[in-house]
Amino acid sequence: METENGGSGYVEVMQKSERPFTPLVIIEFTVGTKQAAIEWIVGKIQKSKAAGGADLDVNAVVMHHKQGITETVLYVGGSTERLLWAADMMDIKKEYCDGYYREFSVDDVSNFRGSKDLDNFLTMSEKQKIILHELEVIKATDDDSAIPGYDRVRLYSGNSVLKKYVSNGIIAKMYPLHDEEEIKRLGAEWYQLKQFAKEQPIHHIREYFGEKIGMYFAFLGFYTIALIPPAFIGILYLITSWKSMYREAIFAVFNLIWATIFLEAWKRYCSELSFKWGQAQDVELNRSQEPRAMYHGTMDKNPVTGKPEPHYPKYKRSLRFYGVTVPVIGFCLLVAFYIMLGYFYLQAWADEVYAKDKTWLNMSLLHMPTAIYAVIIGVVNNFYRKIAKILNDFENHRLQSSYDNHLIVKLILFDFVNCFMSLFYVAFYLQDMTLLRSHLAALLVTQQVIGQVREAMVPFIFVRRRKQQVDKVMKKEAAIQKVEYFNGELDQIVQKQVNLESTMDEYEGTMDDYLEMFLQFGYVFLFSSAFPLAAFWALLNNVTEIRSDAFKMCRVFQRPFAESASNIGAWQVAFEIISIIAVITNCALIGMDPEVKKLLPSDISAVNIVIIFVAVEHVILALKGAVAYCIPDTPKWVEIELEKMSFQTKQALHADRIAASSSQQKKLGDLLKLETRETSI
């Protein structure tokens, strides 16, 4: 290996590669990061796997600003061979010659589809995912006690070095690069106006952004289409003069069954996607998956693979969950409840004051409680999200999926209480239908109108923002006195791209997007008998939401690292629970409706009316359960394909065991003959 003698201290660590270099992932250090820390990690990234490194290619660009500050950016890439080997180790699934997705294996590469062109065998998002993984698994060794230059940042054997850099703010940003050509093509299919009525290019989205984001957009699209029938009926009710007493009841029952069918149909579609994307696993191999980078514990052996890894006993996690998380969250929910009570109390007081003395001043007082409530909720919400994150980290989950699911539950609980508790209070404690209707309409319509205006503004804001960004980049470039390259100069176009993407916002993940859909789903189905137009508003919102989300994904945010997903995780359960609660709320709402009560024979006692509605509720719940049970979660063809795949696996395994043992094997016939001879002797 040659080393290049540059102008600064990278000399010793920089290994010049002779291969053409394509940068895939960008690492930006905080301005003023100590040289030693940069050198040390660059060394780690370049070192061979055997030496505890990542064996990747790095180009470093050091920008000396006129103000005397220095900015360092690493461009990380990897050779095709290196990335393929990593794909093998990571069990990345690729399409096999038999059409099934199988775990990629280097030794068997020629049997995978697309292996003629090895450089493009892995997609760009796969390569970036691999690089992220390889960077994250750089572990501190026994000799590493602290990050060089940062003695306060202690390292313990087994720590993920990269995560330490990130969590201590030494690395400011890390993101994969966009593929300019591909993103243009994807955008044209996805968010342009002429595509308005077309399906989303789900498979293309998945290829570019990974399965997790692909799943989100598939769900969003599926849910939006599912809103059409209830929205249509809602409109029909609005414009027709048909004023039967039953209309709310009929609508509610339709909605409840529709929600169940939608969720079941989604499960089927989801398992179809999951199969097509090679994400359908026969067994949930949880324990053999690698733990999250932040997972900690005493070093132990993985019970399945036998590899060394940290172990954190389950009872400790349970202790933390039941001993800390549950009480803290309970307390938070209680606080939220009391804040809501305070709001209703204040509102009642304001109403009273206004009723006594109808001055303008007092009229403005009428809106004060809502305003105060909104502000407090905003603050509390923000605070709670931080607590939820801290608690979730504290629980020390081993897998990313279980980490995510626990975080989802925490956020859902709080948002549910925040958004729906007041509605429940109005509906079932105050039992004021008029207030419920207006409160619900106000909440939903206000949120949606604001949301839609905001979404519609996105492209305009983007154009202005992009201009600002370009200006910023130009200004920055102008301020640069000297640029040093290590490992050869980089393409100017790539550098421009990096400078631009660096100023873009980071995509925060699908959590908030799902949460928005979840709350909307609640508004639409929980009180559908009180406000039938909800579905229409939601539909209107989502149609624009899809396109503006798409635009944001492609143009506003930094590219996110691809993550795999075989379903929407805890969200499925969350939506199902809402659909169960919706049965209860709607039955109760209809049962409480004085109009409906008039319809029943007058000699039925109040108690019997309640019992009738409870019985109806139980029947609907049972029906819902039966419908969910009768619709298979997986389409027949996927089931057959999956079984075919594991049948072939089984047969191959059979063949393998025979091959493996054939050398020292006595044939059955010989064995039997031998036995007979022995007994006859």
Added chain:
Amino acid sequence: METENGGSGYVEVMQKSERPFTPLVIIEFTVGTKQAAIEWIVGKIQKSKAAGGADLDVNAVVMHHKQGITETVLYVGGSTERLLWAADMMDIKKEYCDGYYREFSVDDVSNFRGSKDLDNFLTMSEKQKIILHELEVIKATDDDSAIPGYDRVRLYSGNSVLKKYVSNGIIAKMYPLHDEEEIKRLGAEWYQLKQFAKEQPIHHIREYFGEKIGMYFAFLGFYTIALIPPAFIGILYLITSWKSMYREAIFAVFNLIWATIFLEAWKRYCSELSFKWGQAQDVELNRSQEPRAMYHGTMDKNPVTGKPEPHYPKYKRSLRFYGVTVPVIGFCLLVAFYIMLGYFYLQAWADEVYAKDKTWLNMSLLHMPTAIYAVIIGVVNNFYRKIAKILNDFENHRLQSSYDNHLIVKLILFDFVNCFMSLFYVAFYLQDMTLLRSHLAALLVTQQVIGQVREAMVPFIFVRRRKQQVDKVMKKEAAIQKVEYFNGELDQIVQKQVNLESTMDEYEGTMDDYLEMFLQFGYVFLFSSAFPLAAFWALLNNVTEIRSDAFKMCRVFQRPFAESASNIGAWQVAFEIISIIAVITNCALIGMDPEVKKLLPSDISAVNIVIIFVAVEHVILALKGAVAYCIPDTPKWVEIELEKMSFQTKQALHADRIAASSSQQKKLGDLLKLETRETSI
């Protein structure tokens, strides 16, 4: 091959084997069966697989009675080699050298545990199961138009010949032989009095009777132990004078939660057994399993394995299910309902007559309705069971498991209506708690007392019965004029055993036993707040039930063919549904109790009391759901072992694919070099 020239027409078909012959399965023909039919099937059984036969060994014993009638009995066995090959084809699981159960493979035999002694490698019940399977897969060919001698019994290509013989009454009995020594040993561990307080020898039971029966006894034992706490509390309530208003409520809530925990704990224990018995499958390989022998349809290819097999489209089955089964069953349930109404109507009339005129004659009239009801129910039940069986056959299920599950649902529905509808009627329509309590106690205690007396009598009856059987056998033997043996004379002891076992009853399967437990579970948990002693009675019953069932299995019944099972199938769901309904009924019972109502503040309206109880019910249901969700269905160690197993499978597969492709494989490095060279040229 030599043929022996005996005294009758078997000459042509009997092939004399030189191997020592151990009979495993007995086939008895109906007295007077035509010679040609016997000869034909004997030929089929002996013929090689290639010639469409079963390639098994048969000895025929023809007994000429003095009355001039002739009885033919076939003794079927198979060589070790033949049985091992069949075990391979049937994917029977055996313990591998790594301790896991893997599908047995002849080529890999030396790596399976116990393969040193190949003759005893397969257990006797496994051998018998294999022979049954091999006999059942003898298919009629295109040349076979009818059973010889029975032109009316048409055969179509692909029909199971054996099943045709059985369903047309040509074969009277077919059963595997008991293992006299082993059954004595098993009995000593299982049902002898000194073993009373010990655990059942579950693994030994499974080895002798197969997984399905093993699972049943494991469940029975587990359930019986689970009855101890509620029985104990029930007794405590009876003997203590503590008469709080809450006592029924507390007991009911305890019972509801206990039922949930019991069902979850059983699932865990069941998955443990399933793993230990090599029944835990990673994927449910339904479509690659062989269809039931009675399954029919147009010949097609199996979508997974590609083997030819009958295909019956799903929509036709759905059509039959929704178009025929559902209406017929609905009608039957309606009839049962009206019979019950008639019973209550009659009873009310009898009560009235007696109240008017208290004569002795009228007093006897009081009991008439119950007697009539019992008789009618008995008749209807019998009739319904036949209908259920016909409907289930008509639905033409492909797999035995789905056939069983559909039959279970049909039987459960009817029995549930029969046994519990009258209780529901009394509890919630008549709302007569005293009547409910007496009705429930009468139903349960009467059934149990009768049951226990009957069970306790079993050994005595058995002794007398056995004497009769032996007498019968001796009489029969005395009546025999001449016995012809084909394929060499058989051991006299074996013949005596066969004569005795031939007179034993056939075991009808676990269906009725489960149904009994299911109804008992319903009596104990559905109305536990009304009759807390139910659990005690149930416990008492089950303790004797286990031992008497065990005795019957070992001494009274013919040995059943072993069947595999990885869980208790639809029964799990059935018990869970009962435990959900129990929450509803108990909350309603307590809510209706005037004593409980007195406890609540008097200013609460009747409507609010109902709402409170509905709320409590919902909370308990939610809690139940949460408990069921939080307890993992599989113990941690089983999960780890399963994952380890599939991890090893995956790795082996990996290795296999490499081995398979290594010959025509270019190494990755070569491929890359080639590419670089091509591009550089």
